[in-house]
Amino acid sequence: MVFGVMKDKAVAEMLEPLRAPVVEMICTTAPTPRAAEAGALAAVAKDAGLRAEAVQDPIEALTRACGRGRPVVVAGSIFLVGPVREWLARDILR
Numbered sequence: 001m002v003f004g005v006m007k008d009k010a011v012a013e014m015l016e017p018l019r020a021p022v023v024e025m026i027c028t029t030a031p032t033p034r035a036a037e038a039g040a041l042a043a044v045a046k047d048a049g050l051r052a053e054a055v056q057d058p059i060e061a062l063t064r065a066c067g068r069g070r071p072v073v074v075a076g077s078i079f080l081v082g083p084v085r086e087w088l089a090r091d092i093l094r
Contacts, residue, residue, distance in 0.1 A: 004080035028061035030080035
């Protein structure tokens with residue numbers, strides 16, 4: 001899973017339902033000034049019992065997650081999902 005949210009959100013509460021289904025999480029920083037920093041998100045995720053790492057750049061985080069041979073979910077903020085979707089669909093949308 002690739003996860004990024006805004007710094008004013010209740011991150012620990014958002015992560016709670018993900019504890020069972022998520023094998024590992026790559027926390028990233030959405031490309032907006034309101035975004036929570038990847039390292040801070042990873043720390044909260046680890047405190048919640050998730051295996052997490054921080055990758056600052058969302059596209060690098062997605063690339064790393066996709067390279068692990070498992071399905072990948074991108075979740076958290078529309079400010080993360082939108083740019084990732086645009087990057088994934090760049091050849092389709094032209």
